[in-house]
Amino acid sequence: MSKRNLLAVALSLLSLALLWPGLVEPVLTIRATIELFGTERELTNETRSVLGAIRSLHESGNDFVAGLILLFSVLVPLTKAALLVPIFVWRSTPVAYRLARVVQAISKWSMADVFAVGMLIALLVAKGTANLSAVAGPGFYFFTAYCLVSNAAFQALKIDEPVTAR
Secondary structure: OOHHHHHHHHHHHHHHHHHHHHHHOOOEEEEEEEEEOOEEEEEEEEEEOHHHHHHHHHHOOOHHHHHHHHHHHHHHHHHHHHHHHHHHHOOOOHHHHHHHHHHHHHHHHOOHHHHHHHHHHHHHHHHOOOOEEEEEOHHHHHHHHHHHHHHHHHHHOOOOOOOOOO
8 A cells, every 4th residue: 555545544544533523522602692671681502513403403393404414514424434445445446446436526525614614604703793602612623624634635545547458
């Protein structure tokens, strides 16, 4: 195995180690208040992880949104990681090459980076409102790190197209 592919494996393992806390640790705390008769009253103060948000969306009947977050923040990353094993087991074969192409295609559809940017935008918008505050939790930073490391891993991955006899 080349040094480049060893780096890809190491980065993939690191990305998986970052993914778990990115999914279960608090991602965002949102606090909303209102001024009522000279007293500030708290309307909401919620902290959610990615998995907690999925569960909460499902319980409130927002299954489509919950499903999208589940697909792109949980299932796509785990599928990419799982496909790495057969790619290296069958390296230099047409199967490994096709699987590597599938992973590259899946990566394009992954919304992990969109999720991270969306969280940042939510933070910026919330900071502009006097009665609404948003604070990024450790899960946000773990998930963002997962996104960056995972992308680097698959950029490092090099599977040559097999030569076929014609």
